[in-house]
Amino acid sequence: MIMNSGHDSYSAVDIGFAHPALxxxxxxxxxxxxGQLVADAVQAxxxxxxxxxxxxxSLLRASLGGDAQWVRWIDMSEAGGNPGRLLPAVLGAFADRHVNRHVVMIGEPIWDGRRAxxxxxxxQxxxxxxxxxxxxxxxxxxPYATSKLSPATIVDAARTHPELIEAGRLSRSTSYGDPASVAAAAVGPxxxxxxxxxxLVIFDGHDLAKSRTFTKHHGRELGLYGRRLEDLELAVHEAVVNTITHAPGPGTLRMWxxxxxxxxxxxxxxxxxDPLVGRHAPGMDDEHGHGLPMIHQLCDLVHLQTDAVGTVLQLYMDIPQAVTRLE
Incomplete structure (x- = not known):
């Protein structure tokens, strides 16, 4: 698919790395x-x-006819509910399976209807x-749906993409920001x-068992049960291991x-x-286990913020009977 950019011709499938917002x-x-992007990539x-x-x-798949069989299809609303899963488990995993080939991926992580x-x-x-x-x-x-998303969202798209495709024409984004800085500020306070x-205050390895008991007890008190409670217990365990292994002094675990x-x-x-911590392939972030990539897989949302004072990791697990009241 050739798109014009000023005096230059540009093909989104013929260069090294490209990340345009469409x-x-x-x-x-x-x-x-x-559809044209996929057809061009399949042909190549x-x-x-x-x-x-x-x-x-469904719309894109139905439009492609026979080309659809050559595409790996992922429902973003399921796989990307926690956006932190997407790099290690979806995009990165697919690229790593084809490490010696030029990979083309179309991903729509921001759409009308995504939870605020x-x-x-x-x-991020x-x-x-x-x-x-x-x-x-x-x-x-x-892709970004300009008729459904807010103007502020389109501004953010311009900040996170080096190029923009609009009406079939590609241009450099003049608002593109430093990726690490934009990522660090994206979630806000x-x-x-x-x-x-x-x-619960965590001092050393002797507190690992305490943290699991603490998580199970308070998770149940707050409304979790079954597999979701087990997943949260495992995620907190991984986080506490990271604190004990890598952080100076005690850490604090809170639940609400x-x-x-x-x-x-x-x-x-x-x-x-490392701004990509937790987004590498599983096993690369922590020599003692899967660490943050595993936490992203287990939890419904993960926020991590770090500065000169320390690091805060917040893990969200949806309560089954409360899913209709989520913020």
Whole structure:
């Protein structure tokens, strides 16, 4: 697919790394633009992954005819509910399976209907794509529905994508920001624990068993049960192991309920310098286990913020009977 950019011709599937935002007005334009991208990639024998919300996924798949069989299809509304899962488990995993080939991926992580609490993490994900694939033969095209999304969302798209495709024309984004800086600021201030949050101070490895008992007890009190409670217990265990292993001094584990979710916060005095921590392939972040990639897989939302004072990790697990009341 050749698109004009000033005096230059540009092909989104013929360069090393590309990460344009594709701005579309309606379903017809969406199908036209993305369909041509997929057809071009299939014709060039490039591996193709498409991760879209269910409606757009069905529209694009139906439009491709025989080419659809050569595409890896992912329902973004399921796989990307926690945007932190997307790099290690979806985009990165697919690119790693085709490490010696030019990979083309179409992903729509921000769509009308995504929960507001997930938005900052989705913007963060978009910014981090630029770091994760900067030296690889990877094209990631991200559609944005301009008629349904807010103007502020389109501004964020311009900040997280080096190029923009609009009406079939590609241009450099003059608002594109430093990926690490944009990612660090995307989520904004994390909510403070309420005064009645349950608290456990973590000192050393002897507190691992205490943290699991603490999580199970308070998770049940706050409304979790079964597999979701087990998953949260495992996620907190991984986070506490990281605190004990890497942070100087004690850490603090807090639990409370926020809307329809149980929130676990692990706060310590450690500092994380890698903006892609938790977004690498499983096993690369922590020599003692899967660490943050596993936490992202287990939890419904994960926020991590780090500065000179320390690191705060907040884990959200939805309460089953409360899913209709989520913020």
């Amino acid at each position: 701005l579309y007005r309606d379903s017809a334009e969406f199908v036209e633009r993305t 024998s490039r591996p193709v992954l498409v991760a879209l919300p269910s409606t757009n996924l 609490r997930e938005y900052g993490a989705a913007v 994900h978009e910014a981090l794509i630029n770091l994760a694939f900067s030296n690889r033969r990877v094209t990631v095209v991200c 994390l909510p403070d624990p309420p005064g009645d949050a349950a608290v 309920r926020r809307g329809g979710s149980v929130v676990c916060e692990i706060h310590d005095r450690g500092r994380i310098d």
